[in-house]
Amino acid sequence: MECPEGFKVHLATYQFEKEAEFWWEIVKPRAGELALTWNQLKALMNAQYYSHDVRRTKEQKFLCLKQGEMRVIEYVTKFNELSRFAPNQVATEEMMMDHFEQGLRGEIKQIIAVYAYANFQEMYQRVVKVAHIIDETKIENKAKGRVKREIGPGESNSQGSRNSEGLNMR
Numbered sequence: 558m559e560c561p562e563g564f565k566v567h568l569a570t571y572q573f574e575k576e577a578e579f580w581w582e583i584v585k586p587r588a589g590e591l592a593l594t595w596n597q598l599k600a601l602m603n604a605q606y607y608s609h610d611v612r613r614t615k616e617q618k619f620l621c622l623k624q625g626e627m628r629v630i631e632y633v634t635k636f637n638e639l640s641r642f643a644p645n646q647v648a649t650e651e652m653m654m655d656h657f658e659q660g661l662r663g664e665i666k667q668i669i670a671v672y673a674y675a676n677f678q679e680m681y682q683r684v685v686k687v688a689h690i691i692d693e694t695k696i697e698n699k700a701k702g703r704v705k706r707e708i709g710p711g712e713s714n715s716q717g718s719r720n721s722e723g724l725n726m727r
Contacts, residue, residue, distance in 0.1 A: 562594055566592065566598050569598060570585070570598070584601055584605075615639055618642075619636075620643060620646065622635060622636060622639060624660055624665070625662070629665075629684055632660065632661070633657075633684075636657055640653070650676055653677050654674060657677065657680065661684065665688055665691065668691075669683055
């Protein structure tokens, strides 16, 4: 949903509570002064609530972000949260998709790398689907492994054949 610049400021500041509301009373433009733009408000808020060291640390976390053992939803949430602190790394949709892909686990990255995506949302949807298929496959393979171990040597499996270890070859 598109929102005019001035209205963004009004909507955001209307939501302020407690400390943020007190802070806004001090910094908001007075009668006769020019209204703040959305970018000016964001810059003021960043200066107030995120010190340079905190912003730099979060930027470094973003640059080093890897999915690792996180689920895709956890990874994309962390990616979106930290990307705010590295705007030059995600200045375009293509840059955002590239950085997101680089942080994915190898098994997911390997599958999605062969596709072209129109936008980040399309890429994200494919990643979710691929991760789901990979998880299902792992569960199925684990279950098959359990069945093979339960059958044991020399016992018949569901197809009626015998394990080679149980055959008496004289």
